[in-house]
Amino acid sequence: MIEDEFLREAAETRGSSAAAPIPRPAVQKSATTRRLNLALQGGGTHGAFTWGVLERLLEDERLEFEAVSGTSAGAVNAAVLVQGLCEGGRDGARAALERLWRSAAARLAISPLQNTPWEKAIWGHDLTWSFAYQTFETLTRVLSPYQINPTPYDWNPLRQVLEDAIHPDVLRAGKGPRLFISATSVRTGKPRVFTREEVTVDVVLASACLPQFFKAVEIDGEPFWDGGYLGNPALWPLYEQGGPPDIMLVQLNPTVREELPTHPTDITNRLNEISFNASLMAEMRAIDFVQRLLDAGRLEQPRYRRLFIHVIEDEDRMRQFKLSTKLNGDWDFLSTLRGYGRDAADRWLKENFDKLGRESSVDIRERFL
Numbered sequence: 001m002i003e004d005e006f007l008r009e010a011a012e013t014r015g016s017s018a019a020a021p022i023p024r025p026a027v028q029k030s031a032t033t034r035r036l037n038l039a040l041q042g043g044g045t046h047g048a049f050t051w052g053v054l055e056r057l058l059e060d061e062r063l064e065f066e067a068v069s070g071t072s073a074g075a076v077n078a079a080v081l082v083q084g085l086c087e088g089g090r091d092g093a094r095a096a097l098e099r100l101w102r103s104a105a106a107r108l109a110i111s112p113l114q115n116t117p118w119e120k121a122i123w124g125h126d127l128t129w130s131f132a133y134q135t136f137e138t139l140t141r142v143l144s145p146y147q148i149n150p151t152p153y154d155w156n157p158l159r160q161v162l163e164d165a166i167h168p169d170v171l172r173a174g175k176g177p178r179l180f181i182s183a184t185s186v187r188t189g190k191p192r193v194f195t196r197e198e199v200t201v202d203v204v205l206a207s208a209c210l211p212q213f214f215k216a217v218e219i220d221g222e223p224f225w226d227g228g229y230l231g232n233p234a235l236w237p238l239y240e241q242g243g244p245p246d247i248m249l250v251q252l253n254p255t256v257r258e259e260l261p262t263h264p265t266d267i268t269n270r271l272n273e274i275s276f277n278a279s280l281m282a283e284m285r286a287i288d289f290v291q292r293l294l295d296a297g298r299l300e301q302p303r304y305r306r307l308f309i310h311v312i313e314d315e316d317r318m319r320q321f322k323l324s325t326k327l328n329g330d331w332d333f334l335s336t337l338r339g340y341g342r343d344a345a346d347r348w349l350k351e352n353f354d355k356l357g358r359e360s361s362v363d364i365r366e367r368f369l
Helices: 002-013 044-058 073-109 117-123 131-142 157-165 168-173 201-207 236-240 264-295 323-327 331-355 364-368
Strands: 034-040 063-070 178-185 191-195 217-219 222-226 246-250 308-312
Touching (some): 034 044, 034 073, 034 236, 044 073, 044 246, 044 323, 063 236, 073 178, 073 331, 178 201, 178 236, 201 217, 201 222, 264 364
Parallel strands (some): 034 063, 034 246, 063 178, 246 308
Antiparallel strands (some): 178 191, 178 222, 217 222
8 A cells, every 4th residue: 555655665764679569440341342553662671661551551451452563672561461461361461561570670680780779869760870870881982792791791681581581482372462573773774573473582682782782683694773763663563454543652752851951961861862752753754644645535545544643651750760760670660660651551541542443642743743
């Protein structure tokens, strides 16, 4: 279809202490089931926000997931969500996500980058001013991962977490949503989207491979970096093959910051947010273009599809976290983000559920263009 070709081209040119349990609301049931697609953005350990969102959505039995697209931390959440649904339905997915994040917290608890108790007392969740983080940041500016982490060591704490959490044989054989994971080809600078049948631990690692921290991940002899550079997350796979018109984006990186960043770390943080939102904005521009042509009667359905876009986010809260917090694996911090995600999803369900299948709950032009 022309629309699909246009949007695909646009995409390609862009290229542990236990926390208090979170009260679980009564499961919501309805005779009407709404199917939707999920798009999960990356953002380091801020992905615990997405964990909270998914946990809350899984508790609402009015919802079913047709397909999930994820990048970086979104890819990790996406793969574990789909695998959990394959293994044990909604309860299996909730349990799998909690195991994932508890495992990540346990692995990162021994990382030298985490705040010491007295640093945490002073700076809270922000790692920026800790001696270990400052040392690490300086090293990554003058040395590459190939020098800091030479062969044969190639230490990557995320690999250990993913090897425990992801089982490709279950993903391939199980019945569950379609899965799409994005990574960036180092050689060609083009995005590659891996399907559920192709997903392995290395694929998810590639999607989350920030080149200043980790060596490129090779898949079939091709080196890959973080998928967020060209698709954070990729939206086009969610509608290219049909399915429901609703796409639910879980957004981690703030779109707007009113203040002008003047400190080096704040400038880097804002550049990071702009870079990792750029591909998303480009895809939204393409989608909006097609929707306006449909509204004007210049394109006809069903050959050209109408899409309904929805966003779950909490920019007011997420703006308070600096770049360093994306490496913070402290369980208290992850639990806080999880709670924020649950709150945001709960608000969206109360305010916008009835819009599913009927209209977008976000103004694309106002928010993204």
